[in-house]
Amino acid sequence: MAVEILTKIAKNGAYSNLALNQVLKKDQMSRVDANLLTIIVYGVLQNLLLLEFWLEPFVKGKKMDDWVKQLLLMSLYQLKFLDKVPNHAVLNEAIKIAKSKGHDGTRKFVTGVLHAILRKGVHDAASIEDENERLSIVYSVPVWIVEELKKQVGYDKTVAILNSLNKAPKQAIRVNESKASIEDVKTELTREGFKVENSQVAAGSLIVEKGHVSSTRLFEEGKIMLQDESAGLVVEAMNLNGDEQVLDACAAPGGKTMQIADYLRTGTVTALDIHKHKVKLIKENARKCGFEEKVNSIQLDARKLNEHFEPESFNQILVDAPCSGIGLMRRKPEVRYEKSLQDSLNLHRVQVGILDKVANYIEINGYLTYSTCTILETENTSVIKEFLEMHHEFEQVEVKTRLNLPNTKKSLTIYPDDYESDGFFITRLRRVR
Structure with a gap:
């Protein structure tokens, strides 16, 4: 097998x-x-x-x-x-x-x-003279990723990141808090023989061991969802008050859409994806979680919003952008061998393009949240820098999470070794005029 x-x-x-x-x-x-x-x-x-x-x-x-x-x-x-x-x-x-x-x-x-x-x-791979090649072979990460990380965070942090990648990924779940309390979920999972503890990263997440939660009644009833702790921070950082009109511009398979719906009371979330089968998946998730009334799923490229919506239609927009997925190397180890630096540069263009097209659909004083599951600056800080140079009507605001994770540059970058969760990037922009 x-x-x-x-x-x-x-x-x-x-x-x-x-x-x-x-x-x-x-x-x-x-x-x-x-x-x-x-x-x-x-x-x-x-x-x-x-x-x-x-x-x-x-x-x-x-x-x-x-x-x-x-x-x-x-x-x-x-x-x-x-x-x-x-x-x-x-x-x-x-x-x-x-x-x-x-x-x-x-x-x-x-x-x-x-x-x-x-x-x-x-x-013995330790005998390889060239430092980048040695790190590449010892940790089984292509040379170009080693070079990019060293440029970004230096040698010691790069080694710490690479060293963390072969640890088994944690099984994290997010509780749909509009359907069940965190304490009730913990109690039920513990009763079923799981070992459960609170996440140190995302307030609505739990770390679960000793079994697969996808076979539980809680999962079937949409009271919990499989979602990494880092991914759970994105919607948390949006700081929703519950009555907004929200656009999830790159939504499939719908984990973050469901989290937005979970935080909304009278508001609605419009979820877009370009693939028909993925829109179907979002609808199935909404049905399972009981969020059909709050989730509006549409098959549409986020760069063609003008075909469906008027400018300033949304209070908040989330762009969880298509990316290289390099932050997921622990969970999907093959991703590191499939991507190249050129792929990352190509994605940079797509990401800037999506932000550029959605910008006009946020109301003044509304927020645009941008996230990726990569740790490459090409697709993260460089994208935001280019967008802000094009759109002076936006300013960057500090990313705040419920557990007050530290961030040094307003945006939040989580590396795989920080909390042994997925690598992620989150930034928030406010439209000021």
Whole structure:
């Protein structure tokens, strides 16, 4: 199963969490097996560049099927990182898979490579002279991300960020407080055998361990939603009073839309997405949470607001912009290998374009909130700087959260090592004229 999932991710760009969940739902395996499968898949993705560095001397650029490469990488991962799986078990399983999926030549090749690795050992990545390349290989993060982070935050902070990425992501939920109190949710989850504690990041969030909350009655009834703590801060920072007309300009799958609806009493939130199936998803979420009256979902590109709305139609607008997702490297380890600096620069243009088009639809004294799940300044502070140079009718205001998280430059940047949550950026702008 691990070979198949890793091959699908490598060949088709599948998301690790979705590919894994698909298999776990379909195949009723024991918790021990499910845990091992998860550890192998995430372990290979989190350490991919290091594993490839170790493997290369033994295969010397030899052409091989994708699944054979994934089989060797996951076997190498188990040999080097998993102390509870004995070496002979790793070899036996690998040889068995090579035999069943390939031919006798494949079996011999896999056997030869793994025996050579055990006999000779692997190269020490710490001996790589170039600092950026060494960090890239040791932490399995592409060189361009290492370079960008060092430019932004310096060597020590970069190493702290990279070092934090292989820690297991926490299971965080947000409580829909218009449907259930935080204390009642804590009590019910604890009664069901979960370990629950309050988030130190977002006031409406809880950290849950010992089980999957997506199978609980609370989740089915829309009283809780799966949402990282950092993501939960975005709407919290909007400081809604409950009667606003709000636009969620890039809304799917609707987590932040539901949070806005949760905070509204007489107001409504208009949720936009350019994809029909994603708008359907927002509607389903609104139905599940009981927010149909508060949520208006429309299939529309945020850059074409003029087709539906008059200027100054909204008290607040949220642009949770399409971004590179580099802040999600812990939760979606494959994202780091799929993106380039050019992608980030291209997204910068899209992000500025969206802000430019929505600006005129905020009333005077209304607020524009901009957020991303990336930690790259290209898509964060640089976007805001360019927007403010184009729109003198806006001023930046300080981002305030309910738990008073510190921010140094009015906007709030959360790095993955700060609270072991997702990396996020949030900024707020007020229209003054």
